[in-house]
Amino acid sequence: MIPTAFDYVAPTTVEDALSALATHGDDAKILAGGQSLLPVLRMRLNAPEVVIDLGKIESLRGVRDDGDAIVIGAMTPHSVVGSDPLVKEHALLIHRAVEHLADEQIRHRGTFGGALAHADPAGDLGAPALALGSSFVIAGPGGTRTVPADEFFIDLFETAIGDDEILTEVRIPKHTGWGAHYEKFVRVAHQWPIVAVAATVKGSGGSIEDVAIGLTNMGSTPLRARAAEDALRGGQDLAAAAELADQDTNPPSDLNGESSYRRHLAKVLTRRAVTAAAGG
Amino acid sequence: MTRINLTVDGAKVADDVEPRMLLVQYLREKLGKTGTVIGCDTSNCGACTVHLDGTSVKSCNVLAVQADGATVTTIEGLAATYDGGELHPVQESFRECHGLQCGFCTPGMIMQSVALLNDNPTPTEQEIRVGLEGNLCRCTGYHNIVKAVQHASGQASEMHA
Numbered sequence: 001m002i003p004t005a006f007d008y009v010a011p012t013t014v015e016d017a018l019s020a021l022a023t024h025g026d027d028a029k030i031l032a033g034g035q036s037l038l039p040v041l042r043m044r045l046n047a048p049e050v051v052i053d054l055g056k057i058e059s060l061r062g063v064r065d066d067g068d069a070i071v072i073g074a075m076t077p078h079s080v081v082g083s084d085p086l087v088k089e090h091a092l093l094i095h096r097a098v099e100h101l102a103d104e105q106i107r108h109r110g111t112f113g114g115a116l117a118h119a120d121p122a123g124d125l126g127a128p129a130l131a132l133g134s135s136f137v138i139a140g141p142g143g144t145r146t147v148p149a150d151e152f153f154i155d156l157f158e159t160a161i162g163d164d165e166i167l168t169e170v171r172i173p174k175h176t177g178w179g180a181h182y183e184k185f186v187r188v189a190h191q192w193p194i195v196a197v198a199a200t201v202k203g204s205g206g207s208i209e210d211v212a213i214g215l216t217n218m219g220s221t222p223l224r225a226r227a228a229e230d231a232l233r234g235g236q237d238l239a240a241a242a243e244l245a246d247q248d249t250n251p252p253s254d255l256n257g258e259s260s261y262r263r264h265l266a267k268v269l270t271r272r273a274v275t276a277a278a279g280g
Numbered sequence: 281m282t283r284i285n286l287t288v289d290g291a292k293v294a295d296d297v298e299p300r301m302l303l304v305q306y307l308r309e310k311l312g313k314t315g316t317v318i319g320c321d322t323s324n325c326g327a328c329t330v331h332l333d334g335t336s337v338k339s340c341n342v343l344a345v346q347a348d349g350a351t352v353t354t355i356e357g358l359a360a361t362y363d364g365g366e367l368h369p370v371q372e373s374f375r376e377c378h379g380l381q382c383g384f385c386t387p388g389m390i391m392q393s394v395a396l397l398n399d400n401p402t403p404t405e406q407e408i409r410v411g412l413e414g415n416l417c418r419c420t421g422y423h424n425i426v427k428a429v430q431h432a433s434g435q436a437s438e439m440h441a
Contacts, residue, residue: 008299103414
C-alpha cells in the first residue's frame with residue numbers, strides 16, 4: 001500500500017521546522033528517518049495532511065563531546081551512532097543496543113532521535129537512554145527546554161514532546177569505563193524484542209560498584225529495574241537481585257508471550273545482561 | 281507535486297512527484313527500473329534494497345522526495361559501478377555459487393551483500409549472516425547466498441552445498 005496524499009515541506013533550519021509546525025499544528029507529522037513513520041503511513045494507521053521532513057537540517061546530525069556528557073543530534077542515523085568512537089568510549093550501552101537494532105538497511109536510515117520520539121515500548125533505545133540518565137533537549141516556540149529521561153517517556157508512543165515542539169538532541173552523561181550489555185530476546189532476528197534488558201556496570205573483575213538496568217517492553221514505557229539495581233548496590237548476589245527485575249513493571253500479553261512469561265524473561269535476561277556487562 | 285533531482289544508475293533525472301510516492305515506486309513506475317522489486321510491502325524482506333548515497337536502504341521505506349539531491353544505485357546499474365565485466369563480482373559470485381532459487385530476493389540480496397562487503401571486505405560467516413538479516417529468502421536458500429558472499433570476498437568457502 002501507499003500512504004494517503006499529503007503535502008510535504010523540508011525546512012533547512014529548526015526555526016523553519018518549528019514555524020511549519022506552528023502553521024499546520026495537529027494536521028502535521030514530523031518525519032525523521034521514516035523507518036517507523038513510513039510503515040505507519042503505508043498501513044494508513046495515520047494520515048497527516050502535512051509531513052515535515054527534518055532530513056535537510058544539518059545541525060541536527062552528529063555526535064559531540066560536551067564536557068561531562070556526549071550529545072547525539074536527533075537526526076543522527078543509527079549506523080553513525082553505532083560506529084562513533086565517543087559513543088563507544090563514554091556510552092557503551094548505547095553502542096551495544098544500536099549494534100543489533102532492526103537490520104543494517106534500517107540502521108542506515110533510521111535516526112536516534114526519531115526512534116526515541118516514536119517511543120515504541122519495544123524500541124531498543126529507550127531502556128539504554130533511561131538507564132544512562134539521559135536528558136532530552138526539546139525546541140519549541142518559546143526556546144529550548146531539557147527534560148530528564150524519567151519524565152520524557154509518558155505512555156505508549158507518547159513523550160513529553162509537545163505538539164508544537166521538536167526533539168533536537170539527547171545528552172548522555174559520560175559513563176566512561178563502565179561495562180555494558182544489551183540482552184535482547186527475539187523470535188525473528190531483526191524484529192522488536194519480546195523483552196530486552198540494558199545493563200551497564202561500573203566495577204572491575206566481576207565486582208559491581210554501581211549499576212544501571214533498563215527494561216524494554218515490560219510496560220507502556222521503558223523502565224528502570226530499580227529494585228534489582230538497589231540489591232546489587234547493596235551487595236546482594238546477582239541471582240537474588242535478578243529475581244527483583246520485574247518489580248513495578250506491567251508487561252503486556254500478546255501473541256509473542258503472556259505477561260507472566262515476560263516477567264520470567266526479565267529476570268533471566270537481567271542475570272545475563274549484568275553478567276556480561278560486568279565482564280563475567 | 282514536488283520537484284526532485286537525483287542521479288540514478290549514473291543518469292541525472294528530474295521529475296515532479298507526489299510526496300507520498302515511495303522511492304521504489306519511483307524507480308519502477310517512473311524510471312522503468314523493474315529490477316528492483318517489491319517483496320513484502322512491510323519493510324521486512326529487503327527485496328527492494330538499493331544504495332542511497334553509498335549505503336543500503338529499503339526503497340519501500342524511503343519517500344522519493346527524501347532522495348532529492350541523492351545518488352541512487354539499483355541492481356540495474358550495479359555492474360556499471362565496477363570497471364571490468366558485464367557483471368559486478370558479487371553478481372558473478374551469486375551465479376557461480378548458485379546463490380538463488382526462485383530469484384525474487386536476489387536483487388536485494390546482492391545490493392545488501394555489496395554494502396556489507398564495502399564495510400567489511402573479509403566478513404566471517406557469522407558476520408555475513410548478521411549483515412543479511414534484513415533480507416529474507418522465502419525459498420530459505422541462505423546457505424548458497426552466504427557461500428556466494430564468501431566467494432565474492434575472495435575467501436574459499438568451507439561450506440558444501
